[in-house]
Amino acid sequence: MDHLSSSQKKGKEEFSFLPLVHDIIKCMDKDSQDVHQVLNELKNKFQETRKLISSMPGIGVSPEQQQQQLQNLREQVRTKNELLQKYKSLCMFEIPKE
Amino acid sequence: MAAATGGGGERSSTRERLLAALEDLELLARELIEILAISRNQKLPQAGEESQILELLIQRDGEFQELMKLAVDQGKIHHEMQLLEKVVEKRDNDIQQLQKQLKEAEHILATAVYQAKEKLKSIEKARKGAVSSEEIIKYAHRISASNAVCAPLTWVPGDPRRPYPTDLEMRSGLLGQMNNPSTNGVNGHLPGDALAAGRLPDVLAPQYPWQSSDMSMNMLPPNHSNDFMLEPPGHNKENEDDVEVMSTDSSSSSTLRKHFQSGWEWVKWNEFPPVDQLFWGLRCLREQGYNPFTEELDHLKGYTGSHQLD
Numbered sequence: 018m019d020h021l022s023s024s025q026k027k028g029k030e031e032f033s034f035l036p037l038v039h040d041i042i043k044c045m046d047k048d049s050q051d052v053h054q055v056l057n058e059l060k061n062k063f064q065e066t067r068k069l070i071s072s073m074p075g076i077g078v079s080p081e082q083q084q085q086q087l088q089n090l091r092e093q094v095r096t097k098n099e100l101l102q103k104y105k106s107l108c109m110f111e112i113p114k115e
Numbered sequence: 116m117a118a119a120t121g122g123g124g125e126r127s128s129t130r131e132r133l134l135a136a137l138e139d140l141e142l143l144a145r146e147l148i149e150i151l152a153i154s155r156n157q158k159l160p161q162a163g164e165e166s167q168i169l170e171l172l173i174q175r176d177g178e179f180q181e182l183m184k185l186a187v188d189q190g191k192i193h194h195e196m197q198l199l200e201k202v203v204e205k206r207d208n209d210i211q212q213l214q215k216q217l218k219e220a221e222h223i224l225a226t227a228v229y230q231a232k233e234k235l236k237s238i239e240k241a242r243k244g245a246v247s248s249e250e251i252i253k254y255a256h257r258i259s260a261s262n263a264v265c266a267p268l269t270w271v272p273g274d275p276r277r278p279y280p281t282d283l284e285m286r287s288g289l290l291g292q293m294n295n296p297s298t299n300g301v302n303g304h305l306p307g308d309a310l311a312a313g314r315l316p317d318v319l320a321p322q323y324p325w326q327s328s329d330m331s332m333n334m335l336p337p338n339h340s341n342d343f344m345l346e347p348p349g350h351n352k353e354n355e356d357d358v359e360v361m362s363t364d365s366s367s368s369s370t371l372r373k374h375f376q377s378g379w380e381w382v383k384w385n386e387f388p389p390v391d392q393l394f395w396g397l398r399c400l401r402e403q404g405y406n407p408f409t410e411e412l413d414h415l416k417g418y419t420g421s422h423q424l425d
Contacts, residue, residue, distance in 0.1 A: 032183040035176050038144055045151055056148070063141050070137065075193020076129035076186045083192055090199040097206035104213045 037062060129186050136179040143172040384408065 037059045044052035070076070075083065147168045154165070270276060275283070285291060382388075384407065390398045403414040 032180050033176055034140055034144060034179075035173065038147065038172065041148055042151060045148075045155055059144065063137065066137055067134065070130060070133045070186070073130070073186050073190055075189045075196070076133070078128050080129065080185060080189060083189055083196075087192060087196055087199075090196055090203065093203050094199055094206065097203065097210060101206060101209055101213065104210070104217065107217075 032066065034059065034062065129182065129189055133179070133182050133186060136175060136182055139175050140172065140179055143168055143175060147172060 037055060040055045041052060041059065043049075044055055078086070147165065150165055150168065267276070275281070387393065387401060390401055393401065400414070405414040
């Protein structure tokens, strides 16, 4: 349970900027020279996150639109499956009625 | 600013919302750090503004993380959609293949049905005008009786005789000789004949049983046989010329016809002598009700060919 919550927390904080901001504030309080390094880290993180967002697949649409598309696709697959079944079960040698 | 973009449009894409949130975060973080740096340098407490910005930053950071979570989920859905698209593509191919096969089968069946219908039609037609096989065999016997199809025992390659009457033989017949009676009954001068390339001397000309005078007499209507058969045989130069002209120039056939007509006694179609005095072929036509002066050819309908040669 603890493990799960910590991993969830970690996963959730993966994209959080607060820890770095907190570090910067701490360094400023201490007048530490590390502040520049941490500032760079924050800057890099912003850049990387921006890049990551650009490369993430499937977020070019809103979730509602995506759900709609997904439903459409499922419907298509269902229809096509039905059509195939219909074709396969066709009796090609039906004897015509006189 | 944060509020304006935070609630930002349900319709805008997740990517746009993420980038906007990220920009907000960057601005807020920068502002916070600048304010803190200034306040540290100037030693001025500006706790109110700092905490306000910090709160905003925390709020936007939370929103951003939610959005990122959503983006990851959308990525998973996107993956699922890609799989579905592949399935759809595969199904499309299957359906197209199947449709193609069905189309081919339909075409083949349609052709077969059409041919079968045609066959049924002809069967129906044949059934309506049914002729018994006995009748057909009877006809075949008659045809083979008067048109020999077996080569004579003496026939060898190079022999000009044929199982059908050749041009030469036709001209050797009574009609050919009518205006050109020669001593041996064969006309040796036949321009235009296929056999004439190596023109046959009279000696080599084939002799057939039907060229004998007895046979000729039997084949003629008794009423008319005397009109020209008893003409004295002899070479008639003028008549030979006519035959020459007939073979080479059809336009002068009217002069010939005049000549032919002079040897025949002409009777009207409806005033023919009794059928037993006619050629067999003519007799058949008469009995069938054939009329050469109408275009109708119905005289064969219902004709069973029951009459017999004497």
